[in-house]
Amino acid sequence: MKKFTQVTGIVAPMDRANIDTDMIIPKQFLKSIKRTGFGKNLFDELRYLDEGQPDQDCEGRPLNNDFVLNQARYEGSTVLLARQNFGCGSSREHAPWALEDYGFRCVIAPSFADIFYNNCFKNGILPVILDEKIVDKLFVELFDNEGYELTIDLESQCVKTTTGEIIPFEVDAFRKHCLVNGLDDIGVTLENTDSIKAFESKHKETSPWLFGAIA
């Protein structure tokens, strides 16, 4: 997994509450058996005017010029500023895969849906929760300043504005540890193989019906 220590980049606004995972990556693209290549279909139904198809070349598709990511000022953005309950809906990890493949490394919002939040950490994306009032303020600054950038420093757990403002955020210690070091968390879990085996044999003793029924 890609490490995340500090990211500085252009911020794109997603000024709408309850952005769901169907919106982030529509279902027809979930038919892929790969983990990569979803970036061109990120926000497909908002970004293009026609209905996208898997394996389609997106060059030449009619663009929705009103959509933020089609505007020149947000080109190359790596940070997404969003509203509450970002990533609600399905568990599809294709949502963070699409964000990451497009180039986003961080999403800032007042709240996230649980499964999406968790999926981000598995894919080198940092979801940052900030107070709604602060998010409101960042939206204002972003709309007022073309080329608006933020620095997200995971190690010191803060967002830095170009004017020098420092906004702290909370993150779970274990998730931070994995992301900062780019750790494969299966490998980390397997360091506990003895504990898992010990639990499993005790579990089998007390609830034998949970084992072996499906051959």
Add this chain to the structure above:
Amino acid sequence: MAGKTLYDKLWDAHLVKQREDGSALIYIDRQLLHEVTSPQAFEGLRIAGRKPWRIDANLATPDHNVPTTDRSSGVEGIEDPVSRIQVKTLDDNCDEFGITEFKMLDERQGIVHVVGPEQGATLPGMTVVCGDSHTSTHGAFGALAHGIGTSEVEHVLATQCLVQKKMKNMLVKVNGKAGKGISGKDIVLAIIGKLGTAGGTGYALEFGGQAIRDLSMDGRMTVCNMAIEAGARVGMIAVDDTTINYVQGRTYAPKGEDWSNAVTAWKDLHSDGDAVFDNVIELDAADIKPQVTWGTSPEMVVSIDDTVPNPDNHSDPIVKEGINRALEYMGLKADAPMTSIKLDRVFIGSCTNSRIEDLRLAAEVVKGRKVADTLKQALVVPGSGLIKRQAEEEGLDVIFTDAGLEWREAGCSMCLAMNADKLGQGEHCASTSNRNFEGRQGFGGRTHLVSPAMAAAAAIAGHFVDAREYLS
């Protein structure tokens, strides 16, 4: 010391290791697999040279991409080449790793969340995961069940564990008796309307109260299925005789001495009388009328005798903007009566409402009647091949086809339109599924979530109508 909630008990019984930072390793008893969220997980195992930790903990079936029409040519007959590859990849992965799979032509194939309980692969007291957010369904059995992403599918395959942080406890109590013709779907939509689409975020929900206890297992599964639409990954209901009677005799359920020991253990799967919840919300079942969503989030729901909301009645600019946007997408006018919404298609199916009782209710409504001729299509898609057979044995298929509804093969179908069943742009659909997001059932499609009885009544009337008028 205060007693434990059901969630506390299930958590404690599966705790492998508690870390100082608050995260914990939780043991997973059952993983259900389908074709959409598993290929990258199996590929990850292969790349890392890992093997599944415990083969017998897994059960697989293809559901999202499978056609619901003629299947006589098998997987090769799936027209969309991308869908075909995905279904074949599941078959190949299960064959390679030795995982039991009900393949497309197996009568036991169906939607994972229908198949697991039907086979007794979902049992009380289990931890159940699946790469699908509607895994909360299995909480109806007093199990700890939630959806996970593909990285976690791989993590469970490789380690039989998940890294978790304990959630908070919320009790959703539906007091009193529900009125006649009010189903689990109406109850859960009313709950989501009250709680909001993010109200359950960070919580494990337990549904309780008389109206929940009165539900059959099919009704309870509908309620728990939609916990995620209130933001909660986990929805649960305590074990009682209804649960135990449902499980008894199922293929993978314990037998003999194991059965009696299991039942003894399962009787403790309820929250203690003195358990403390972080949050409690209560509803009065008698107030719940048939529910219909009008917007693009499941929380945008009203009763059938209500009108479409008016943004001018709200002061919060984000809420106002949300309503305006939803009205525009849905092509609806504020203050219009819900009964004035005309429909193009009707879909009865999905992991929310494709079980035998759902089909019986829908059949009761359409029996001896005809689908409105303004409708382009009305689909009935059973949740599994076994439910399909049972419905046919009961003659429900004939009732549906006589009334002008199409009777299909089992799968997810038009709930998310990954197969050929989808809405056209601008079409309104009365759907028994779980999400009314933009484009969910097809590009530009407009979804209204309802109960099976309400969908069936809408099919007959051509617009929304109170289904209770059609029930004897």
